[in-house]
Amino acid sequence: MSTDLHFENVSVEFAGRAVLRDLSLKLDERRIAVIGSNGSGKSTFARMLNGLVTPTRGEVRVHGIDPARQPKQVRRRVGFVFSNPDAQIIMPTVAEDVAFSLRGQGLSRTEIQARVTAALDRFGLTEHADAPAQTLSGGQKQLLALCAVLIREPGLVVADEPTAYLDAANSRRIARFLLDEMPQQLVIVTHDPRLAVRCDVALRFEEGVLVDRGDPAAVVARYEEEQL
Amino acid sequence: MYRPGGGLLHRTPAGPKLLTVMALALAISLAPASPWLLAGAAALVLGGYLLTGLGLPELGRQLWGLRWLVLVMLVPQAVFLSLPAAAVNVTRVVVVVLLAALVTLTTRTEDLIDAIARALGPLRRFRVNPNRIALMLSMTITTVPVIAGFATQVREAQRARGVPVQPLAFVVPLLVMALKHSDDLADALTARGID
Numbered sequence: 001m002s003t004d005l006h007f008e009n010v011s012v013e014f015a016g017r018a019v020l021r022d023l024s025l026k027l028d029e030r031r032i033a034v035i036g037s038n039g040s041g042k043s044t045f046a047r048m049l050n051g052l053v054t055p056t057r058g059e060v061r062v063h064g065i066d067p068a069r070q071p072k073q074v075r076r077r078v079g080f081v082f083s084n085p086d087a088q089i090i091m092p093t094v095a096e097d098v099a100f101s102l103r104g105q106g107l108s109r110t111e112i113q114a115r116v117t118a119a120l121d122r123f124g125l126t127e128h129a130d131a132p133a134q135t136l137s138g139g140q141k142q143l144l145a146l147c148a149v150l151i152r153e154p155g156l157v158v159a160d161e162p163t164a165y166l167d168a169a170n171s172r173r174i175a176r177f178l179l180d181e182m183p184q185q186l187v188i189v190t191h192d193p194r195l196a197v198r199c200d201v202a203l204r205f206e207e208g209v210l211v212d213r214g215d216p217a218a219v220v221a222r223y224e225e226e227q228l
Numbered sequence: 229m230y231r232p233g234g235g236l237l238h239r240t241p242a243g244p245k246l247l248t249v250m251a252l253a254l255a256i257s258l259a260p261a262s263p264w265l266l267a268g269a270a271a272l273v274l275g276g277y278l279l280t281g282l283g284l285p286e287l288g289r290q291l292w293g294l295r296w297l298v299l300v301m302l303v304p305q306a307v308f309l310s311l312p313a314a315a316v317n318v319t320r321v322v323v324v325v326l327l328a329a330l331v332t333l334t335t336r337t338e339d340l341i342d343a344i345a346r347a348l349g350p351l352r353r354f355r356v357n358p359n360r361i362a363l364m365l366s367m368t369i370t371t372v373p374v375i376a377g378f379a380t381q382v383r384e385a386q387r388a389r390g391v392p393v394q395p396l397a398f399v400v401p402l403l404v405m406a407l408k409h410s411d412d413l414a415d416a417l418t419a420r421g422i423d
Contacts, residue, residue, distance in 0.1 A: 082419075087416060
């Protein structure tokens with residue numbers, strides 16, 4: 001399976017306002033950082049990768065799949081982690097929320113139970129399995145969100161500011177998992193330069209335009225210089 | 229909310245439990261008021277909580293959680309009807325709520341969803357998707373503490389500015405936050421492959 005992310009003359013408009021303009025880009029790096037100011041179009045870029053946003057013009061291919069035309073296939077292939085962990089909990093308890101990701105995949109109850117148990121163990125959530133998910137701490141909720149995404153075994157994980165709501169310790173924990181332990185391809189939208197420089201390539205958006213791309217340390221350095 | 233356990237009620241399938249509680253709720257609501265009804269209902273609740281294996285402390289927690297509901301229902305009825313009539317009516321409601329809680333305490337949500345989806349199966353011929361209704365019910369359970377958290381945030385934001393709590397100034401931001409949350413949840417569902 002291809003790991004290419006391919007954008008061809010892509011523009012996105014909301015209510016007549018351009019939020020992403022004429023983006024042409026091909027990526028196949030494993031860890032991709034997306035940086036830029038607020039409202040620069042980086043979340044729109046990320047959301048196009050699993051079809052949450054469809055382009056007004058142009059064509060997107062994610063691992064060879066067109067998210068606009070094949071949304072179900074792309075969502076099997078692409079997991080999405082949102083910045084607000086509260087807004088991605090669907091089911092009342094921790095184990096049920098993870099198990100929810102496996103519904104409709106033709107797995108037996110025993111198989112689902114076994115996979116959920118293994119996933120919770122991997123994320124250190126076993127002791128909270130039957131706890132109400134909303135009673136977890138922010139860091140644990142984000143781990144739960146990651147667990148619910150990764151149990152579907154996606155080829156690509158898109159994380160939109162996954163550490164925005166977390167304290168320093170939990171941010172490090174989530175970052176270590178995403179950047180060092182997770183084997184999947186990663187697109188991470190972040191305001192944290194320390195996360196961006198650990199990726200293989202960085203993209204920078206401003207006012208809906210891709211203005212910089214390349215070695216993360218150099219892209220971040222140029223961005224920070226301009227911000228001064 | 230589900231509490232793990234191995235009691236008789238935990239081992240009973242969700243469907244029969246739901247049907248039994250619905251039948252009991254109907255009977256308790258429609259039966260003529262009498263001291264026997266109240267005594268029987270109280271014994272039923274007590275027995276039910278002992279059967280869960282969670283015991284009387286759980287019954288106490290559930291009752292404490294209903295204190296405001298009891299107050300809101302009891303006072304107006306006591307004023308406009310009579311205290312005995314108010315007590316009977318409120319007891320009926322409390323018993324039904326406590327019986328319903330027995331189901332949620334002893335049944336995993338996914339089992340409840342499956343049971344509800346099966347029960348609503350015949351609605352498919354009217355183009356109603358039972359799985360969607362079951363999912364909506366479980367998401368409602370998940371969302372209650374989130375909305376309660378929003379209410380606390382709005383109250384605290386008003387207090388921090390020294391603004392006295394006014395109904396409109398409380399409800400409008402709460403509604404906005406709830407609607408934003410529903411948008412975010414819709415995105416989360418879509419991202420997890422549920423359309």
